[in-house]
Amino acid sequence: MSTLRITGLEALDIRFPTSDHSDGSDAMHPDPDYSAAYVILRTNVDGLEGHGLTFTIGRGNELCVAAAKALAPLVVGRTLESIVRDFAGFWRSLASESQMRWLGPEKGVIHLTTAAIVNATWDLYAKSKHKPLWKLLVDMSPEELLATIDFRYLTDALTKDQALEILRANVPFKAAREREMLDRGYPAYTTSAGWLGYSDEKIRRLCREGIAEGWTHFKIKVGADLQDDLRRAAIVRQEIGPQRRMMFDANQRWDVGEAIANMRELARFDPWWIEEPTSPDDVLGHAAIARAIEPIGVATGEQCQNRVVFKQLLQADAIRFCQIDSCRLGGVNEVLAVMLLAKRFGVPVCPHAGGVGLCEYVNHLILVDYICISGSLDDRVAEYVSHLHEHFENPSVVRGGRYTAPLAPGYGITMKRASLETFAFPNGPVWSARRAAPLVRR
């Protein structure tokens, strides 16, 4: 590894025309074209590359591609050893570059792209060790794991010593939990049945199919129209029965007062959580909603920009479920920080997934959380959506409503060469055959 050097960074604009069938549609994003700013780190070793992506929903994906090129000089030319020797320092060099940090800091385009590069670096690291990412992390000592995390802005809620204590307390149980995960996998839930653009008949059919596949938790989109939401919730509750769990996702559509009023109506269908009831930036708003709608839990995180906002959501007792996002946070290092924060506050991590590649990422993160940090499966389910897995060399596999442990080396995000070519924007065959989805003026 001492001679393994990153020699180049390639950034690709990959888009899938998912809006054709309302896949992924919700109250704020009626027409997503699931997309990836896809990063390949080339090295001086034949056949060894690091792959990473950040997820977007179409227009503007080119901005993340451009940001990857802007950040490339911080990575290209470095040896992998120099990076992993001070992984927290490497992370900060990207997240807080002295001029580019103005564009965030640690949020938006620049931070989404930091995730793609950081995750590609971890993929390269894991591949160089011939291990799946989760196993690379699980095999690290508590001290090694800790050294990957930048604790800036966290110490009023979680010190290094407290984090180390959490990691050390889990060491005696790691081997048994690893076997358990390899045998049984990690619990998941499905969102595939509940996209906002789907007809009632399609929802009903997908619920039945989901039950047959072994799913026990079903999430549906709400927020555009209360009467529609009530009708759709009734259908799902009727189909899944009283024992299985139903979750709602409003995708930020409501103001605080609206969220409380609407959830009082929707409460009759016994939801387990309401996800993104309002602005992802509104810590105090989530806290007010959480207090008002107990015992329904508040969940958020897919657009929670960084560890500082997660810290506050936990400090304010604003969330009962912590939905880390593998690309919204600045890659593995920051995800570890948030999983440790959640453990300290006793809040379960239930990762956001779906999109393109998020399930592949999350598949690794949940194992690390269980084996090294949380040590519990209570009230923990990771999102699963059945789209676009066919484009990955080693797609995540779900059986009987549980993610199975991935075994291939790396972080699981390497896309098939044919997919990278077919869905390249704007000149791949899928896009050159059509005009880009016109920008909707509303």
Place this chain on the structure above:
Amino acid sequence: MSTLRITGLEALDIRFPTSDHSDGSDAMHPDPDYSAAYVILRTNVDGLEGHGLTFTIGRGNELCVAAAKALAPLVVGRTLESIVRDFAGFWRSLASESQMRWLGPEKGVIHLTTAAIVNATWDLYAKSKHKPLWKLLVDMSPEELLATIDFRYLTDALTKDQALEILRANVPFKAAREREMLDRGYPAYTTSAGWLGYSDEKIRRLCREGIAEGWTHFKIKVGADLQDDLRRAAIVRQEIGPQRRMMFDANQRWDVGEAIANMRELARFDPWWIEEPTSPDDVLGHAAIARAIEPIGVATGEQCQNRVVFKQLLQADAIRFCQIDSCRLGGVNEVLAVMLLAKRFGVPVCPHAGGVGLCEYVNHLILVDYICISGSLDDRVAEYVSHLHEHFENPSVVRGGRYTAPLAPGYGITMKRASLETFAFPNGPVWSARRAAPLVRR
């Protein structure tokens, strides 16, 4: 105006090599090259254009230029009348475009760029009415002003009715305040003396010059090293005497506990405020610091990403000074929302300025705040920095420590053609003559 149509959007990458002399240097940004993603809206009327910019500090400015091109289809082709008829709706069409909002939402590159476009639209509107922007706004009725604001996510802290009440209560005083502003101008403070990269001798000299020019409030940068901060604070306090006010700016360098500990040391120099003591995202952290260091006030806002975070800073009693930024917020419409919020919570607005063009923008906003919203000059000072004004056709003018009211039509941001050409990146003469500042790996 009914036939005035936006026919094109041009986005320029303009950078000034300010890092050559440490101008603008602080604890997190040691080497800024003050830059602008500069937007020109072309129209079907000869000689009539809307100009706007968003401010960055160098590398990555090209991402905002690219974002302006991505957002252009939302503006180009529209008549000005169709925009101003529903200005809040126009604002939301940019800030919440169904695919691009994923890249924020309402933060980072995409929101900084929204500001440039929105401000260019206001510039065009004001020029079409042959009025300076502040006068255009002051001449609007309360109802007209209100109709420019998107209240999404605000209603738990400020309803439309409450905002209307604030605006109406100020109507009887508008004419007298307008005359007062034209006669006397608006109080300002200077940051020009206190950049972190300046020597002690330079600071001393600049303090003396500042006093001679009539300044009564002086701000210095702190945060990199406590002993340095103590020495520099002593110099400034010695030079300005006990009556003039001194402010500190830590530019996000500290964790919450560090900020409290360091401010307890620095308190001996009687600072009026500490600005950006920690992460700009940390509402609860600012609140904890504010409680701990009373009677010193906490100030923040130049990297406060949007109205939702300002709302919470006010709800949590975390700031004593609200430092709106004319480009960080999504342009005039969102600035108006935050000024109304600040009024409702009784917190003075003390805008961030400096950079390039921010003083020119702020010069208009402070007059609107005083005349239409706050109605008070108590504890209110707008930042002024003496850099780069020479590049504007109608630069802001400060006399005796006060901003004078601008009289030229528009929003004051139109740059001289020669400056746009000379400082174009990377091919203008200033940049082609040197290599771009190398990206620092830290």
